[in-house]
Amino acid sequence: MLNRRAAVTAGLYSLAAAATPLPPATRPATRPGTSLRVGPADVTRVRAMAAYFGQIDDLFGGGHARSAVAAYLVNDVAPLLQGASGPTRADLFTAAAEVTYLAGWMAADDLQPGLVQRYYIQAVRLATEADAPLMRATALRSLASQAVELGHAAHGLALADAAADALHNTAPARTRAWVNGMRAEALAATGHDPRRVIRLLASTETDLERADSPPASDLTGNYRREGFEHQVGLTLLNMGDLSGAEEHLAASTAARRPDERRTRALIGTRLATVQIRQRRPEAAAATLLHLTDDLTVVKSARLHRTLSQIRGAWQTHRADPTVAQADQLLLSSLAAVKT
Template sequence: MLDRRTTITAGLYSLAAATLPPTTATRLALQTRTTARVGPADVARIRAMAQVFGDVDDLYGGGHARSAVAAYLVHDVAPLLQVAAGQIRPDLFAAAAEVTYLAGWMAADDLQPGLAQRYYIQAVRLATEADAPLMRATALRSLASQAVELGHPSHGLALADASADALRGGAPTRTRAWVTGMRAEALAATGHDPRRAIRLLTSTETDLEHADSPPATEWTGNYRREGYEHQAGLTLLNLGDLPGAETHLAASVATRKPTERRTRALVGTRLATVQLQRHRPEAAAATLLGLAEDLAAVKSERLRRTLGQIRNRWQTARTDPTVARADRLLSSVHAGTAGIQV
């Protein structure tokens, strides 16, 4: 299914339209195809919007502006895909794949796994049509990450391996490290061959250390040390090494950029979860109190679900003053009234 080149534009068009009210989707389906000529300026605009939406997602989470991304796919991207031809077609399809991939990422963060999967698959198709192996690998890697998160590690490993296969024709060292790290995490989650999982993790770190260029602005190459620390933490967690997982997750949180609110909050809640597994509720509470501003700003159902799980796990420790303060913070986040005063 992932290799099929049929119904690509129709699939994207109907998928994006399905996220809008039925009456709007119906009107869009009846619209005639645009006759405007597609050119490099259209590709540049789509990529610029992908960057804007990506920045907003980093700051505020997938629950914010997700409908705007879907509408952008319907109104601006899909009509161009339907008429694109000639030399501009691959570039346009690659740019469309970037926006579609972002839509999938935001849907996953908003706890819409089925919709996220359909967006990711469409991004794979668009990237295949564009002959853009890095974008194809990116979408496959996110499918792998989602499969592992949903409790399907064997499928996740197969998808991570497919992502690596997409890079066999050549890829930046940093991108290869990013994909190898996902293979390590997925293999660890299967419970099979933990030594190989560690070898893959070591290979990830080695590649990252030898990457001969600064982090790329494109998301296919934007893999830095803090990303590796997160990946290492998840891999070690899957292998049952809680102290190691805590060390790496803490390092990831500590080195995140100010603009990476959602990621810092998500990794921070995973760190707090590990600290609770180690019977250290006060440490988990301190971690979350240190993320108060991020938790207040980010709109992410995935984050809210994790915070609810944390509150359930530390019920018996709420007599501790630090835990009590953190619990009030999490309660306000869940109610949508969080502030930085806790």
């Protein structure tokens, strides 16, 4: 149910995942012999749970309560899908896509790339069935982000372009900016056409400045200035501009809201990594010490992999008092995950 462009250009990266069925414990499928009457109240409940799980994820990371989201999909959401009809059907499938997307987002935080792909592709299918282009574009964009993170830049660009194709001309400017920012990041990762990268970033910023603010719970368009700063930082990092990347990653980290612990921690550790690459371990240590409250509560395998890499990178600088203090913080954070 991926569109032709996504299926053809994304290649084996997406098609292999699409051909692999989800395990029984995680597949959003209906139960044999069950048929439920579904109404608007069911849609309201599913969306409320998606918002609740999203808040938990922001606060504590994808490694916390991920199994609860998977169980909710199987035990509560999936049985509703076969009972949906009429106007409720599209709304319910869109809500199911939102929960499935969140499950993929949390699995990415837990370093489960195969499971991430399958969840996101299921979200694309559900959104397609619901004729929900914004949700479809959201899932395709996240597939693109994962592809770039895993080193598949060309596939990431194809998926980001497919996400742009999924948007109608009436798509909110904020969502369009979110997708175009990903296109810039993916294009930069390919190493081609830096001028087009800059043009994409410029159009992203223009759309973001013109956008009206959406509800904070809106999965398909909650793209803010701090998110754009992060995107610019990653794009410049892919282009080899370490000082520029540091500037924008620092701005993104500083602007995060108090309840965005996981995001602030992830971006902050990326900032610290860039500072280490510039041979400034003391600056990286200071960055991480400012994130003490986040690093001690967020459960994210992706985050803790980066922390382990940072500890290895500054091993010869532990005599510095700031580095030594930060190293102890990272050691404690990593130990807390194992207990």
